[in-house]
Amino acid sequence: MSATAPAVGPSRWYEASIERIVRQTPRVVSVFVRASLPVHVAGQHVDVRLTAPDGYQAQRSYSIASAPGVEPIELAIERLEDGEVSPYFHEVARSGDAFEVRGPIGGHFIWRREESDPILLVGGGSGVVPLMAMVRHRPAVAPDTPALLVYSARTWDELIFRDELLEREARESNFFALAITTTRGGRERPSDFDRRLDRALLREILARWGRFPRHVYVCGSNAFVGSVSSDLVLEGISPARIRAERYGGAP
Numbered sequence: 001m002s003a004t005a006p007a008v009g010p011s012r013w014y015e016a017s018i019e020r021i022v023r024q025t026p027r028v029v030s031v032f033v034r035a036s037l038p039v040h041v042a043g044q045h046v047d048v049r050l051t052a053p054d055g056y057q058a059q060r061s062y063s064i065a066s067a068p069g070v071e072p073i074e075l076a077i078e079r080l081e082d083g084e085v086s087p088y089f090h091e092v093a094r095s096g097d098a099f100e101v102r103g104p105i106g107g108h109f110i111w112r113r114e115e116s117d118p119i120l121l122v123g124g125g126s127g128v129v130p131l132m133a134m135v136r137h138r139p140a141v142a143p144d145t146p147a148l149l150v151y152s153a154r155t156w157d158e159l160i161f162r163d164e165l166l167e168r169e170a171r172e173s174n175f176f177a178l179a180i181t182t183t184r185g186g187r188e189r190p191s192d193f194d195r196r197l198d199r200a201l202l203r204e205i206l207a208r209w210g211r212f213p214r215h216v217y218v219c220g221s222n223a224f225v226g227s228v229s230s231d232l233v234l235e236g237i238s239p240a241r242i243r244a245e246r247y248g249g250a251p
């Protein structure tokens with residue numbers, strides 16, 4: 001590239017506008033964003049940059065929940081009480097508002113169709129977002145690839161994409177399995193769980209699935225990713241097969 005060529009790809013900032021905002025759970029909204037970004041790979045994220053009238057800028061990363069090629073792209077943003085950027089999308093942002101995005105970003109936490117062996121997806125809270133892009137993409141490009149989504153949330157009402165996931169579980173039951181666990185509220189279905197995702201629960205869920213995962217994706221807070229990844233290794237899954245995306249929070 002010559003020194004004067006404009007930046008392209010992940011390093012360039014693009015104008016973005018909000019098409020609509022849809023409430024998913026009491027603490028999460030989906031923000032549908034139009035921007036002329038390159039097509040993403042399932043699992044990637046974008047950087048979002050907000051600029052205040054006085055020029056102050058704040059930048060955060062958000063995973064893409066929509067399948068590759070689907071427009072507008074969907075971000076699902078959890079409101080953190082003492083947060084700087086996430087409350088903006090809950091309280092201030094409206095359809096038509098503009099900001100900047102950069103991406104798609106990420107070359108490790110991605111799933112491509114050629115990876116056809118069983119995939120295990122483990123999400124905690126908003127960590128389900130990039131996994132949702134994989135769940136949505138799989139039936140279109142690799143319908144025979146078995147996938148299990150293990151999804152931990154505080155309560156049944158805090159399960160992001162809940163209705164769509166239940167529908168997919170029913171419709172794609174030969175190849176897509178869903179294991180839900182809620183940590184602060186009783187379970188709604190006998191097949192779900194109501195305790196923290198520890199080693200014993202992972203073992204139980206994997207035994208019920210009856211397959212050994214070849215590719216594993218774990219996403220959520222630092223604490224969630226750390227404990228789940230170690231438990232999976234203790235359960236015999238090679239660390240080389242585990243890809244992790246950490247959203248932050250206490251180390």
Ligand SMILES: Cc1cc2nc3c(=O)[nH]c(=O)nc-3n(C[C@H](O)[C@H](O)[C@H](O)COP(=O)(O)OP(=O)(O)OC[C@H]3O[C@@H](n4cnc5c(N)ncnc54)[C@H](O)[C@@H]3O)c2cc1C
Binds near residue numbers: 079129
């Ligand atoms: C690759 C990547 C993808 C991400 N994708 C998403 C996504 O799809 N949806 C989403 O909601 N968030 C996602 N995040 C987190 C997001 O980038 C922000 O960190 C989050 O929205 C908080 O920003 P904030 O400005 O509101 O809070 P901040 O002002 O940055 O932080 C407020 C307080 O919350 C703490 N904190 C920050 N993040 C977390 C966390 N995850 N859990 C617990 N405490 C935290 C901070 O330490 C601080 O004390 C992603 C992060 C990364 C690195």
